[in-house]
Amino acid sequence: MIRSYYIDYPQEHIEGQAHRYRCVFCKLETTAINGHLDGHAATCTYRKQMEKEGFECLQSDAVTPMKEADDYD
Numbered sequence: 001m002i003r004s005y006y007i008d009y010p011q012e013h014i015e016g017q018a019h020r021y022r023c024v025f026c027k028l029e030t031t032a033i034n035g036h037l038d039g040h041a042a043t044c045t046y047r048k049q050m051e052k053e054g055f056e057c058l059q060s061d062a063v064t065p066m067k068e069a070d071d072y073d
């Protein structure tokens with residue numbers, strides 16, 4: 001099971017930093033995580049939970065759909 005973006009992790013507001021949020025588990029900023037599972041720390045509870053459920057650390061640009069016409073020029 002592969003998803004391109006992981007944005008359903010619990011977030012918390014960074015105190016004193018307007019409009020900035022971070023993962024409640026690994027404390028990395030949402031802008032650093034950028035929707036990628038491997039944007040979380042390796043020790044992040046959310047990341048470990050997702051990996052346990054079978055999700056993979058794949059960035060969206062690593063997912064290349066199969067092309068039938070490989071002679072496309």
Ligand SMILES: [Zn+2]
Binds near residue numbers: 023027028041045
């Ligand atoms: Zn995290």
